[in-house]
């Protein structure tokens with residue numbers, strides 16, 4: 001058992017500066033402690049190379065300040081197409097001063113850096129400046145790129161047969177330093193793996209210096225670009241030929257250079273490139289609030305995901321109609337829900353009426369599919385009816401055995417849904433209330449996302465409204481080469497009407513079914 005103190009050290013304290021490592025780029029490699037501090041800090045001073053979404057958990061009222069260093073540099077928060085203040089650069093002295101100032105003002109301060117703060121992160125200098133100013137600080141280590149990018153490239157930095165030691169080396173020294181601090185003789189003779197940070201620009205010179213000092217020119221060497229991030233690339237050559245290969249492949253920063261026999265292990269250990277959707281760019285068109293599950297699943301399978309939300313959910317639970325339905329929820333013999341959003345919003349409406357799941361009483365509850373059923377489950381309600389196919393017609397079919405004549409039924413759904421279900425219930429003698437819990441409105445996709453979508457291999461559609469809105473929003477910038485993946489026949493039909501050719505249609509009309517269909521297509 002882990003004790004509380006081991007898993008949680010508590011919120012960021014006032015007047016304290018936390019030097020926090022954000023890891024190498026994959027948001028999943030941020031530490032629990034880093035996330036906890038980001039979520040509680042008053043102010044966050046962040047660098048260029050922090051993972052996409054790293055600041056998403058920050059308090060809405062926290063100050064987020066970019067203090068990247070490279071002159072003329074572009075912050076890459078949310079890389080490849082996130083926000084960021086462009087073209088600014090802040091000197092180290094100024095950063096130190098601002099940390100001190102914020103802490104003195106009694107604020108809790110997170111200084112967020114890529115990788116580990118004490119590995120080529122100038123965290124040492126910041127700590128010294130803080131100590132000198134009498135400011136209390138703590139250090140939160142991060143997963144450093146030298147270890148992480150190598151691991152994602154299938155290169156173990158140590159290995160029982162190949163390397164008993166590993167050295168982290170800077171490939172680009174402080175240009176203001178009068179003489180080199182690197183001892184090339186020592187590095188050439190180092191009995192283990194050499195990992196160069198900031199080593200792309202001077203790769204040719206550094207390789208030559210190593211070879212001149214006696215390192216084997218035929219030793220395997222690799223460059224890992226954008227390690228652990230989407231689009232990671234690895235180039236393998238020898239110490240003598242790596243610079244040429246890097247030039248040819250157009251490898252750019254951030255990249256890591258690994259020199260040593262362990263690079264040869266990549267042949268057996270590469271795993272990233274073996275994932276089923278590796279190298280495939282997939283567009284997700286769901287509303288942002290719901291996209292994350294699908295996007296995460298696809299990323300986990302190796303896909304490069306472009307989120308191009310075509311719609312946004314506008315709740316309507318304040319409406320008279322919804323309030324009335326929520327207030328008399330106990331009177332319905334049948335309650336039909338047609339989406340997880342509907343479930344979420346119905347319960348919000350109930351809560352506003354001072355009610356909860358108990359108000360459902362003895363009603364028969366029908367869910368259009370397993371996602372909706374799962375959402376109900378989260379509120380303690382097991383759906384009585386879930387059809388085998390997740391379309392309104394199938395739900396009507398599944399409700400055949402429920403006696404409806406003379407009873408009240410509620411259909412809680414989106415504003416713009418089809419009337420198949422309420423019509424069928426009416427026909428069978430039920431008194432049907434239809435309430436619109438939300439409407440889906442067009443979202444204008446960002447220019448960067450549209451640009452990234454142009455090279456997509458797949459565009460996924462999970463509803464007719466995403467098809468209509470995205471095709472209208474993109475016009476002739478719809479990625480024509482991409483294969484269109486549809487969640488089911490209704491969505492496919494709408495896609496056809498919009499002039500799209502559906503390449504793949506899910507057999508199971510839910511997110512898992514859509515992913516399965518995409519995987520099968522990609523494996524062709």
Ligand code: SAH
Nearest residue numbers: 115116119121144145197198227254255256
């Ligand atoms: N403190 C950071 C290193 C900062 S120095 C850490 O511990 O990882 C910046 C250099 O780190 C880059 O020039 C590059 O060589 C390396 N680097 C950082 N992130 C990287 C990544 N995702 N992939 C490859 N190299 C990376």
